[in-house]
Amino acid sequence: MTDTASSPAAPSSTALPAVSPREERIGMLLVFLSALMWSFGGTIARFIHIGDSWTVVFWRSLWAVAFLIAFMLWRDGWRGTLNLFRHMGLPGLGVAFCFATASTSFVVALAYTTVANILLMQAGVPLLAALLAWLLFRERVGPATWIAIAAVIAGVAIMVSESLGGAVSPIGDGLALMIAVMFSLATVITRRFAHVRMVPATCLGALLAGAFAASQASAFAVPGRDMGFLFAFGVINLGVGLAFFAMGARLVPAAIAALLGTFEPILGPIWVWLVHSEVPSMRTIIGGTVVVTALLIHIGLEFKRQTRPTRPGVTGLPSPN
Numbered sequence: 472m473t474d475t476a477s478s479p480a481a482p483s484s485t486a487l488p489a490v491s492p493r494e495e496r497i498g499m500l501l502v503f504l505s506a507l508m509w510s511f512g513g514t515i516a517r518f519i520h521i522g523d524s525w526t527v528v529f530w531r532s533l534w535a536v537a538f539l540i541a542f543m544l545w546r547d548g549w550r551g552t553l554n555l556f557r558h559m560g561l562p563g564l565g566v567a568f569c570f571a572t573a574s575t576s577f578v579v580a581l582a583y584t585t586v587a588n589i590l591l592m593q594a595g596v597p598l599l600a601a602l603l604a605w606l607l608f609r610e611r612v613g614p615a616t617w618i619a620i621a622a623v624i625a626g627v628a629i630m631v632s633e634s635l636g637g638a639v640s641p642i643g644d645g646l647a648l649m650i651a652v653m654f655s656l657a658t659v660i661t662r663r664f665a666h667v668r669m670v671p672a673t674c675l676g677a678l679l680a681g682a683f684a685a686s687q688a689s690a691f692a693v694p695g696r697d698m699g700f701l702f703a704f705g706v707i708n709l710g711v712g713l714a715f716f717a718m719g720a721r722l723v724p725a726a727i728a729a730l731l732g733t734f735e736p737i738l739g740p741i742w743v744w745l746v747h748s749e750v751p752s753m754r755t756i757i758g759g760t761v762v763v764t765a766l767l768i769h770i771g772l773e774f775k776r777q778t779r780p781t782r783p784g785v786t787g788l789p790s791p792n
Contacts, residue, residue, distance in 0.1 A: 498722025501715045502731045508712030510738035513586030515708055516578065517747045518700045524579045525688040527701065531578065532681030534705025535713075539674040542714050555671040562664035563672035569657035570676030574709070575684065576646040576653070584643025587740035587751035588630055591759030592647045594736035594766055595623035599655035600662075607659065619769040626761030627651075629754055670717045677709070733766060 521527055543552040580589050598620045604610040612620075631644045661669055685691075693701065723731075736759070743749045751759070 494722050498719040499731065501719025502723060503734060505712045505714075505716035505719065506732050506734040507738065508708055508715065510590075510735045511742060512577070512704070512708045513581065513590065513739050514742040514746050515700055515704045516581050517586075517743060517749070519697050519704065521693055521697055523689045524582050525684045526690060526693065527704075528575050528578045528684035529681050529688050529691065530693065530698070530701040531705040531709065532574070532677045532684060534702050535677040535709040536674055536681065538706045538710030539670065539677065539713065542710070543670060543674070552671070555668055556675070559667055559669070559672050559675075560664075562660050562667050563669065563675070565660045566657045566669050566672040567675040567679060569653040569660070570673050571679035571683070573650045573653035573657070574677065575680045576650045580643050580646035580650065582643075583640040584647060585740075585749060585751060585755065586743040587749075587755045587759065588644060589647040589650065590736040590739040591751075591755060591762055592627055592630060592644075592651045593654065594733060594759070594762045595627060596651055596654045596658060597732075597766060598623045598769065599651055600658035603652075603655050604659045604662070608663065615772055616769060619765045622765035623762050626758040626765065629758030629761065632754060668717075670713065673713055733763060733770075737763065 516527070519527055540552070543555065547555060577589065598616065601610075601612055601616050602620050605612045627648065631648065661667075740749075740751055740759075744751070
């Protein structure tokens with residue numbers, strides 16, 4: 472996930488308790504660590520040499536489900552974990568569907584386009600979430616946010632334009648755009664139902680993704696080397712990143728969480744370039760720069776408008792990748 476925090480433009484209707492400065496610092500560290508874990512997704516995936524993307528989705532989802540269930544059992548116990556699943560309701564099912572679609576699309580998209588294309592499109596998730604909130608719930612969107620949304624759309628258009636000329640596969644860019652839209656929708660749902668804890672929803676999403684992949688995979692047997700990277704892909708990249716975010720997101724202001732979330736699309740292409748020599752194209756660099764710049768400026772303006780910075784904000788579901 473990406474997994475990018477949701478837009479600060481849509482405040483939660485649920486009042487949240489104040490946190491101490493020490494707790495806020497811990498929250499900032501946890502949110503940063505979640506973005507760091509997710510930024511390794513493309514690099515880990517490039518080490519996996521399995522021809523069938525559905526096999527990768529299956530094993531990644533299976534390891535993520537195992538970790539998330541263990542995490543919830545450790546944190547909430549058997550009874551508490553069952554209650555979390557019972558009480559997530561339709562909002563949780565919606566987030567689970569979005570997460571299953573996005574996490575599956577991420578793995579499949581890697582076979583068609585670059586990691587930079589996928590992650591830099593996801594940088595616009597907070598602003599796309601603001602746009603969806605306006606379309607679906609008529610939540611107010613300020614002029615500055617509209618300008619930032621227009622800039623994000625322009626940046627994404629620059630990146631996608633390569634597929635129109637045949638430079639890259641339109642399937643890859645289409646899936647990358649699907650990931651951003653699904654995470655944006657999950658963000659809106661999460662913010663509208665801030666009282667619902669979404670860790671079980673993401674666990675269910677991983678389970679749905681794994682079940683669908685199982686029906687499409689040509690084989691399940693993989694070499695031991697690849698299984699080690701699949702374990703890292705599912706547990707470290709996806710599961711641990713989500714656990715860090717779940718523990719830290721409610722301890723920090725929304726603008727700071729969104730700012731820290733941008734480390735994923737910024738660092739992800741750098742790791743792939745350093746480890747695998749996958750150099751982003753010029754259009755990807757230009758479009759990605761437009762997207763990240765628009766996001767950072769928007770977050771900076773929103774952060775200045777916060778009157779009580781020690782009050783925690785409610786961020787949406789980021790891009791757990």
